[in-house]
Amino acid sequence: MHDDVDASGPPEGIVPLGDDIFAIDTMLAGYPGIVSSYLIRSERPCIVEVGTAGSARVLHEAVTGLGLAPEDLATIVVTHIHLDHAGGTGDMASLFPNAEIVVHERGARHLADPSRLMRSAAMVWGDRLDTLFGMMRPTEAARIRAVGETGEIDLGGGRRLVTHYAPGHAKHHMGLVDTLTGDLYVGDALGMYKPLTGDVVPATPPPDFDMEACLATLRLFGDIGAQRLMFSHFGAVGTVEETIDQAEAELRLWVETVREAHGSTGDLDHAIAMVRDKVVARYRPLPPEASSGTGEILDTLSGPEANVSGIVHWLDRLAQEKAEREAREERLS
Ligand SMILES: [Zn+2]
Structure with a gap:
């Protein structure tokens, strides 16, 4: 892409994917290849994923560079409200004044009032919060449309985006x-x-990660029989079934490794070390043409520390639920 000297080609960081779909690199913290947004330039144009607060300007430039006026954008939708996907929602709402903001109902109130979300992000990320994500600004509640189990976004001309709850x-x-x-x-x-x-690395962060829910979502996605998978990290993939199978196998391996390590000592650092040795060591290193810094940030967002603590958090929750159940049964017998 970068070697393309054709002056009529797309601007840097934008990849045309056919049917008026464009992948746009949101340049998280200034780095390429971390978070992809997608513009569907249909009759009622829609952006999927907004990236961080700092990405809003990047997207504004891309959308106008692709021939739309900011007023033309009908919808902005985020898959979930983590800051790397939705941190720029408030800024995007200001830059694209007519766009409706679509989000799952469990995330909607945090877009309208991000204060709690930002407080907990500050606890997780400390002084890296500002460089990685910046500040999420509130989105006017009247412009937010919350969807539940399923929902629909009208792309115009009979084309729609159908939403599926996928915890x-x-x-x-x-x-x-x-x-x-x-x-x-x-x-x-x-x-x-x-x-x-070509590696697929699970993303299992605290506090929500739930293995059973993840597996159910993978089954749901498999049943959809998609043509392509559009990853937020990073890009479009045509080998749908293989990639879903690969995601499941990796998820099981991470969870089994943590279960084993955590069960033997209960020590988080031990589990992280074991995952590094047994799981992460199998992945191919990023080739030299990868931007320096990109790999490090991907690791920060979804590397062993974050993933292992999410898995441990889930295992602890399971153990606690089991103990409570047994105590209840004890009382009843
Ligand atoms: Zn996320």
Whole structure:
């Protein structure tokens, strides 16, 4: 793409994917290849995923560069409200004054009032919060449309995006299917796809990660029979069944490894070390043409520390539920 000298070609960071779909690199923290947004330039144009607060300007430039006026954008939809996907929603709402903001109902109130979300993000990220994500600004509640188990976004001309509630990575996560193309926007439900190596790395962060919900979402996505998987991290993938199978196998391996390590000592650092040795060591290193910094940030967002603590958090929750159940049964007997 970058070697393309054709002056009529798309601007840097924009990849045309056919049927008026464009992948737009949102340049998280200034780095390429981390978070992809998608513009569907249909009759009622729609953006899927907004990236961080700093990405709003990037998207504004891309959308106008692709021939739309800011007023033309009809919809902005986020797969979930994690800051790398939705941190720029408030800024986007200001830059695109007519766009309706669509989000799962479990995330809607946090877009209108991000204060709680920002407080907990500050606890997780500390002084890295500002460089990685910036500040999420509130979105006017009247412009937010919350969807439930399923929902629809009108793309015009009979084309629609159908939303499917898809928890596991987060409680406020959904997938989106384009009725014209059969593309499935997967958010983080399958983890991160690394286009330079072909690896799929699970994304299992605290506090919401739930293995059973994740597996159910993977089954749902498999049943959809999509044409392509549109990853937020990063890009479009045509090998749908193989990639969903790969995501499931990786998820099981991460969880089994943590279960084993955590069960033996209960020590988080031990579990992280074991995952590094047994699981992460199998992945191919990023090739030299990858931007330096990109790999490090991908690792920060969804590397061993975040993923292992999410899995441990889930295992602890399971153990607690089991103990409570047994105590209840004890009382009844
Ligand atoms: Zn996420």
